[in-house]
Amino acid sequence: MLPRHRRLSGLILVLLGVGLASFFVLKSFQENLLYYFTPIQVQAGEAPIDREFRMGGLVVPGSFKREEGSLSVEFVLTDGGASIQVNYTGLLPDLFKEGQGIIARGKILENGVFSAREVLAKHDENYMPPKIQPLAESI
């Protein structure tokens, strides 16, 4: 192989690698975009059916129910306009309580119930910014 040819094939190989890598990056990026919807939008059918998304709202006081002795809970999330029932199995964050704003990640089922895989209390940032508490109190 001539040196020129070797360089050329090297270049093609690199371009191919970069192209392939970019393709996978873009694909992964696309797949892992988590959209956020409010209950009103979900009720209006704006949220995707087959894809996970996040839904935020306030836990309706009195709506929280737990199957005695188990980790399965259900509650209703509202944004003032619409209310969606949420099912979840697992530990709830420390900040979770009725009347509190939370974000749930999961899918919407055909019967209109939101099946959550993760529940985050709003402001439950990994680093909780210290300014948050006074802020939350004022809201």
Add this chain to the structure above:
Amino acid sequence: MSPEIGQLLLTLSMAAAFLQTLVGLGFIKIPLELQNKIIVNLVSIHTLGLIFAIVCLGYSFITDDFSVLYVALNSHTNLPVQYKVAAIWGAHEGSLLLWVFLLSFWGLLLAFSRKFDQKTMDLKIKSLGFIGLISLGFIVFIFYTSNPFERLFPIPDQGRSLNPLLQDPALVMHPPILYAGYVGLAVPFALALASLITTKHETLQYQWAGIARVWTIAPWLFLTGGIALGSWWAYYELGWGGWWFWDPVENASLMPWLTATALVHSLIVTEQRRLFNSMSILLAIISFSLSLLGTFLVRSGILISVHSFASDPTRGMFILMLLGFFTGGALILYSLKLKKDRRLRLKIFSRESLLLLNNVFLCTAAGLILIGTLYPMLVEIFDAGKLSVGPPYFNFVFLIPFLPMLFFMGWGVFSTWKNSELKDLISGTKWIFLICILLSIIVTFTVYNYSGLLTFVGVTLAGWTILTGSIPFIKNLKLDRQNALKLLPMSLAHIGLGLTVLGITVTSTYGITFDKSLQFGQSTQVGSYEFTLMGINDKNGPNYTAKVAEVEITSKDKRIALIYPEKRIYDRNSPAITEAGIESNLGRDLFVALGEDVGNQSWSLHLQYKPLLRLIWLGPFIMILGGLFRIYLSKPLVKEREY
């Protein structure tokens, strides 16, 4: 009185920083020797002013002076005294004060460094000028938007206390260490800019690299420590036992770490081979810009919500302006003043090329993280919906540059400057590679069980990084002790990275995590371990009450440990805080977090088995040892003529 004194001292520092900029950047023409004397004094005043300003703020905290707004928001009479001190940097205003103090302190170290001689003195003075300018920008920022000494009327009887999550020993140390890293990257940044505008000596164009190397390694150490400490804290304090979340705050610290790592390696080439000078300068600019970006993300409130940022954008806009000014200004200077690099045909498998290649990989990794971190904010700013980029994106795309990088790291160590060939590399390392594959087969098939190609590759590359990193040192130990010592920092850093990679691979593949509710006396199997909930008790702490669970862990009917996960309540209004129970050794971590009373005499628990988790933090520790040793090696043997 003390807040007023603090304010005065801050003003004094501002004036000193202003003069430091003028003198350092040569706006006032004075002879070099005098210029040096003046600037060293100005840097000292600047730093001392800030130290005592912090002391004044600390005094207000310790004396519970709730007439100071910042103290009232972040302290309480029953807060333990060490946390009153830590509360100084517990929130926005104080942490910015710490930020500029650390910046000035790095400047002070640079000012008194003995590594500068007659020829390079000019470089030092100009760098101090740039550091003065950065400091000036941030002190103005403090005065304009975030004055920690602001008074509050009427004076409240009691403060709001420090966020309970922050009342933790690791978190007391975390911000200062991480900030020291962020801010320390201002030094190579300033040195790079100074090298651009220093025209006197042609050789200075390369000499800055030799000086900047230690000044990059030092903040890099702090970044490494800060990131590791933050991850450790998240693991045991946030409750759910994760050690990395790809949270924007974490990303903000990882990105400059990656580019600073690239910078350290690029500087080696610039110093030793007088190549890649433009890349070194660019990496220095990028690293500090990413530090500023991190400061912006953490301090502007944009992460809490873009809308809360938009409703009070003064702080964010100010930092953004500083970011634009310093990054933009530096890039303009770079494009105007950069001297052309030496042109040289590089062999593809020479050490220069391999280091270049890996720097490209490191920067790619940083870039991919940057996209995932900023994209959601940009979308929201332009009102195109609200979304986030999930962790799987980061987990996946990080591997694309990182796996080849780990492989080429090994070859980078075994290659030589200028003229190593592919066949030499292959013949020199093939046995090591085979051993790694063999080890990986043993680990993935027998110790644990085979679970996919990625795990296999991860373990192989971890072994490869460790072995290729340590073999040159071991070989030289017998032949040439002096040379072996010179290789030790590299060896330690590479071994540390290899261990971290091993820990991450094994823990994420073989770790077990689930939630379960248990009745008293009931047990559950986690891997080969049995966890039994013995009971729940009440406990009274100094400023909290807690529910404490007693969990017995047995393996093959032998008791291994009793652990006590807690749920603490600091006061009625704030939510409970989870304190996990952890039993760990180097081989594995067993983790229990207490959930809540779910009725029917059951409590919910979060249970984990994480093999080799500790390696993830042991690795950075070893990297830090390597860096410290490199700094030790660079100390000047004889004190050169005092300037």
